[in-house]
Amino acid sequence: MPAEDLDLLPLARVPRQARSREKVEAALAAATDLVRTEGVEALTLPRVAEHAGLSVGAVYQYLPDRDAIIAVLVARYHARFEEVLDGVVERVRRTASAGSPDPLADLLDEVERIYAEEGVARALRAVEGSGPAAERRAHKDRMTAKVADLLVLTGLAPAGRARGVARLVFTAADGVLHEAFGLEDDERTALLRELRAMLRGYLAPAD
Incomplete structure (x- = not known):
């Protein structure tokens, strides 16, 4: 799915600025990598943020928890x-x-x-x-x-x-x-x- 289709995903908040969209893409890439290498149990907000090189706050507004x-x-x-x-x-x-x-x-x-x-x-x-x-x-x-x-x-x-x-x-x-x-x-x-x-x-x- 191209980055411009982030609007179609069930994010808690849709990113509008290019930098914000890059952060969401980075968080999703990090989450995917964690599942691939460590399993679904690794999907916590702090782990995803750390793996993406982002602060928890930067990820939270779009992906607030594991279920999201x-x-x-x-x-x-x-x-x-x-x-x-x-x-x-x-x-x-x-x-x-x-x-x-x-x-x-x-x-x-x-x-x-x-x-x-x-x-x-x-x-x-x-x-x-x-x-x-x-x-x-x-x-x-x-x-x-x-x-x-x-x-x-x-x-x-x-x-x-x-x-x-x-x-x-x-x-x-x-x-x-x-x-x-x-x-x-x-x-x-x-x-x-x-x-x-x-x-x-x-x-x-x-x-």
């Missing part, structure tokens, strides 16, 4: 997932006429890459109640709509059933992917193989 920091990081990663999936939808839309020998494999390759790269997002998900419930639900609804578009574009579901099919596919795949990327390589590979088999069977055209 987690909520903003979750919202930022939701936006990241949605942006990437938008890119997948657009690429599929541009190449739909050419077709793909295995659109489901193409889609899952892309989604697995996203989950593999977003270790911080996976760590945040493990926190009970991470982010406001309304935001989590809105994110799932947006992701479901995007998956529905993909299913229609790739011919994996008819338009009339796409939304319901997409909700099941997203819910199942999201849970399995988060579980898979917490496992060792061999176990992860086996679980992802089973996910593909399950989705392929579910999305197979009826005889």
Whole structure:
């Protein structure tokens, strides 16, 4: 998410001046680094401020506590997932006429890459109640709509059933992917193989 999109994040106060926006970006970068290197338990206001080279007061007005920091990081990663999936939808839309020998494999390759790269997002998900419930639900609804578009574009579901099919596919795949990327390589590979088999069977055209 570009710095100019700080306005879209659930900050306690929206920074207006360039210097203030730089401080918020520094605090969020520090929080992300702490999660990556030490885990979510390291996300305290003093630790984030210290890691960012800022005073507690400079961070407090935008990110007053641990819950606020987690909520903003979750919202930022939701936006990241949605942006990437938008890119997948657009690429599929541009190449739909050419077709793909295995659109489901193409889609899952892309989604697995996203989950593999977003270790911080996976760590945040493990926190009970991470982010406001309304935001989590809105994110799932947006992701479901995007998956529905993909299913229609790739011919994996008819338009009339796409939304319901997409909700099941997203819910199942999201849970399995988060579980898979917490496992060792061999176990992860086996679980992802089973996910593909399950989705392929579910999305197979009826005889």
